[in-house]
Amino acid sequence: MSSDRKIIADTLESEETRVAILEDGRLSEIFIERMWDHQKAGEIYKARVESVLPGINAAFVSIGDGRNAFLYLNDAQGMKIVPNQELVVQVTKTARKNKGARVTPRLSLPGRYLVLVPGGGETGVSRRIASEDERKRLRHFAKALRGDDFGVIIRTAAEGVDEETLAKDVESLLALWREIEHNASRQSAPCLLYKDMGLLGRVLRDEVHGGVDEIIVDGEEEFGHVNDFISRLYGTDKPHVVLYGGVVPIFEYYGVEREIEGALDRKVWLRSGAYLVIEHTEALTVIDVNTGKFVGDLDMRHTTLATNLEAADEIARQLRLRSIGGIVVIDFIDMEFEEDRSCLLNRLEEVFHSDRSRARVFSMTQLGLVEITRKRGRPDLRSVLTRGCPFCSDTGWVLREDTVAMSIKRFLRKIAHANRAEALLIQASAPIAQYVGDTYLQLWEEELERRILIVGMPEFAWSKYRVELQGTCEAVERRAKQMERRESSVVVHRSSAS
Structure with missing residues (x-):
């Protein structure tokens, strides 16, 4: 974990909120939410089934804006799904490009330390908690806190947290769920039943536990909300909350605008003089590693390994920064020795270990190709900020x-x-x-x-x-x-x- 971690929130514009995470002064993640974005992940709707298509094992449901959402029938096991049926669903993937949102009838309500699963009976502990003794302790608490009509999944942030604090989280989430149930019984489909916290609140809920030193906000109203939020979560050792009042826009002042522009470039220069080329296709993302200006201090073998190791670190950062998910194929510089290939694969496993979007690293081919799969958590940065170029039949892109x-x-x-x-x-x-x-x-x-x-x-x-x-x-x-x-x-x- 980085020794210097800041959250910068650009909240002044009514049309858009942006939240950046900086690690050691460099942008590591950027979150953008616009006022016209529909069906954000986590929202809960009372929906109406429009059509059922057994051939693709799916149903399309109306959630209220004219663009039907997609529901896998496998997610509705034990339920009979028929046209015009009303059911409560939650958005798991936001709409992107020409695809509607994906929804599921299996609901979950995330809190600070755990997730409440209405209608479920499961207990679980985040796989990111490595200590087996701590996992056993938390699993015991989860079983004690689980109810007859809801399950409990312990989040990574709960590591070291006592049972009383976890019980308060359950109590709060259960009250929220009872309110959603009540609203669902009184309203007709399609309608919105529950809207998750705003962008800044969600980032704070999910990210503050990762050792954030400072939270800098440019709006007085959000500044008050952040202080209240942090006060509820922390007894001592709170992140420092700062109200930014400069004339220069906050992202410009902290260099975030420049880094966002760089995150749209195909070519990414490494500090050594080597570089990456990142290409997007419909099915996957391809990354090419090149030595560029880097000639190394020793022989070709050590230069190649050093370049590949540096590239591995930057690739992990770029995938987080650009929010790239799905299949990623990396063309590393060819390495002759098996021990060097093993060293590189170990580095990849290491750098992706702390990634909240689960990533899996596969073995390397003789040509130096490595395949990585990374869970798609939200639309990638390029699709959020750019579109197909209207002047060249979408073969290029513009903002x-x-x-x-x-x-x-x-x-x-x-x-x-x-x-x-x-x-x-x-x-x-x-x-x-x-x-x-x-x-x-x-x-x-x-x-x-x-x-x-x-x-x-x-x-x-x-x-x-x-x-x-x-x-x-x-x-x-x-x-x-x-x-x-x-x-x-x-x-x-x-x-x-x-």
């Missing part, structure tokens, strides 16, 4: 419209801090200007207390934008009309309230 829009919003907030100009005239590429005008402009004007006009510039690159003018409303409007008269292809977008 998503909402990603560019949020970059513009943070830029405008920085300007609003610096001066009190009545109005702003922004230039952006035509598709982005259209998107901002249709989606955000009125909201931004209300929040930033400025008149905002955004001009679609046909010659601008997709993600390029800049401020054309700051000043009075009259001056900005006059300049916008001049631009429209000068070139017919220029479109000025104004909010409906303007």
